[in-house]
Amino acid sequence: MAFQDLREFLDAVEKVDELKVVHGADLASEIGSITEITAWSAEHPLVLFDDITGHPVGTRIAVHSFDSYRRMQLIYGFPDGLRGAALTAWWKDRLGDYVPVPPVEVETGPVMQNLMIGEDVDLFRFPAPMWHAQDGAPYLATGGASVLRDPDTGQLNAGCYRGMRYDRNTIGHHLAGGHNGQVIRDKYFARGENCPVVITLGNDPSFTLAGAENVGFGQNELEFGGFLRGAPYEMVTGPLTGLPFPATAEVVLEGEILHPDVEPKRSEGPWGEGLGYYASAFAQPAVRIGAVYHRDDPIVMGEPTLRFRNRGAAGGFAQTARRLHLLERSGLEGVRGIGQVGPFLVVSIKQHYSGQVMRIADYVMAGLADRPPRYLVMVDDDIDPSNTALVNWAIATRVDPASQIHIQRDRWCNVINPAGLTPAKRAIEDYTLGTTIIDACKPFRWRADWDRMFARSDIQDELRAATAAKWEDVLGPLITAPKPA
Template identity: 35%
Template sequence: MTYLKDLREYMDALDKLGDLRVIDREVDPHLEVGAVIRRVYETKAPAPLFNNLKGSEPGYRLFGAPGGLSSAPGQPLARIALSIGLDADADARKIVETLAEARTRKPIEPVLVETGPVKQNILLGDDASLDRFPTPLLHDGDGGPYVNTWGTIVARTPDGKFTNWSIARIMMIDEKTMTGLVLPGQHINHVWQQWVDIGQPMPFALVQGGPPVLPIVSGMPLATGVEEGGYIGGLLGEPIELVQCETVDLQVPATAEIVIEGHLSIERTAVEGPMGEFAGYVPSHTTMCPVYSIEAITHRDDPIWPTCVEGEPVDEFHTVTGLAAAAEGLAALRAAGLPVTTAWMPFDAATHLLVVSVAPDWRKQLPGVSTGELTQRIHDVIYAQRFTVTVPRLVVLDDDVDTSNVAELMWALATRVHPTKRRILQTAPILPLLACYTLEERHAASAEHVTYDALFPAIDEGREPRASFRYNYPAEIQERVIAHWND
């Protein structure tokens, strides 16, 4: 594996693939930046680097679509693959397998170093202001400019026993304050609540443009008690280097582009949102959230601020959250001893669907177990995971389907999922941003989830073979046809 240690190494790697586009003309952070990045996603164009942002100090740059689908031919997941140390041509199954397998490795804890590039500029007091940075209004209808869409929030429990690195959206209030989602079920809420309980504001550090693996892992729904820093070390085979913050007792990646330090209030006094979100809509509701007060900013020379613009698939929420949730689900199913081969959260379904693939010989591994029984076991494991607040639908399929192939998956779902039978219904917590539920269900943050048993019956129960080139014809016929195809 190749560990890209900072955002600039990552951007150089994209440039070599032809997947980076430098924009030197003046671009307005008010909607125009967001419009460019949205069109990048929707046309699978190279990731844009904005060098000339209206209203920003010279040298302050913005990098868009850092985890979107790549424009490199035959390498659609290159941005994610490179971020986690794989080759650019790694496919969906390889990425999910790599992330899941890393959960079984011994963590390699971060190491503290004396200094790093993020300390090239240290702004304290009144100088620590967002006004000098390009904070964009991303969607028409957003509640304000968004400071954080791809950065990592570092927080630690008051007793110092657990440090969490996570991603949550953060909106600018003014040059010295911000507000953002702190939702039940998230680890940042778990940490914040402990500070609330002792009546003290929570120290935080917001990291922009760290090692490219950082936002990928920060978006993973790791189990309670698992720290992202150690997981990253185990994934990459070496520790990530951290430096001490200036004003709070937290440590951040030494190669980060920008770090914002301060405290998060114990009261929910600020109106946050709305914001265009992963379901593909701009919701109308707002939320009362705590306030981030800024006390220090450190940054590299000519800093680069990475930004994503959520909306209709496919953007970073779908790639990162989809891959990470699939990997976490796969790891949990394997830990339970179930005969599964992979899991996949289709990007085009806006993470509203998880598909689990079952090994061809599962009946030999579980003699006497019916398809319904196996589906129930898979359901029980998956819906014990934290990430299922974003998964209203789970489908269990045989592994003859390439679930990362949208056309093949759509065919399988249409022909193997019974319209009304072979399903499990369960009421469970949901993320209120899920678009498929009623307003009442979203306000209650609870609704029904469904799991479909779409497994083939046994051969002696009427299983029908697939009528396709790959499955219907003898190998020698396939080879002959391919050998003469250009004729």
């Protein structure tokens, strides 16, 4: 659905009774704490912080924009009642019909209501919480998106990168290794130039989701965002950088990522990551902000990473759909489904020939437009790849570790994971680790004999139904409960 701005989205959220306003919380400990605790509950509300200590009434922070079925439905427009595999299939089919919707340029918009430029720039005007108790400093940018332009191709890129506030006109900007933003930034650095950037702190939620989407290098997230919302973005061109930003954004920072020869790198972090650890502080190029544009009573979006965040019944469907879409477009025969079970990315297939399992696994390990999974589990098509019990059962009963677990080395990895990323590796920005493929499929060579040799012992459906009917009055839900898997 095409919301004009964050405010129109908040109005829609309030109408479906999913908005909770909190008055008087402080930035030092309470906003981060409330954000984390409320994230633990399924289908929790969007929380809007107002009367923030040290800031005028009306200067607000909105958190949990994407953490419920209903809010994701407002953004994506999927039919009511779709859940799980059906919801993934719906978005996967929509991706199959993808048509870019380019943004349109406009002269001005609400974001230009207020201007700070040069020496007048003061980032302390906007609320930046300590999201986690041991973060290295307050983080101002956690929920918006950044726009950069490839100096070689002119292609625009939007991405979601956290921003730690250093001082009145400088922030950190964590462009993780391997992301498009890092590649673009370093192209400027190779030329001996600073990298122009604009950073939104609050916007129509689809703009953040577009920035987080793995559309592939060289593709335009702004065009994808237009497709997602069903209407083009209206964009203002920044006078300092020539980069576009949403005309209806809440706050936009315009500046440059400074070449290390212009200004030495600064320590960015620690930062509380979603895996439940603090990512170590390490040197990153700083961003010097030359101009700030903002609306009256601006709203900053906050989406800090949290270990225990319940995204609700629609959580993760878009990423799963993207992966399934790319797998189906690969032309590889037999792909039936994809899911996430704990740390495992799980792909179910219908086997047709020897070697098919590892052929598909190798394609998945190319990353599906993102990092390779740390653990990939391949299962047969009788296993629901989103069902924890069935996936664990397949691993427990169909895997010979000596021949069906494959370890790969020196793979691009997620830098937030502490396992194996020693201080020495981080110091030289070597973000590679091992990955694992677990082939939990029935061996193809035994396909004709497996079920005969290993008959399942579960109660048959007919006997289960007859038993439940006879004993329902005595045992109730104890006897009528559905089969676990």
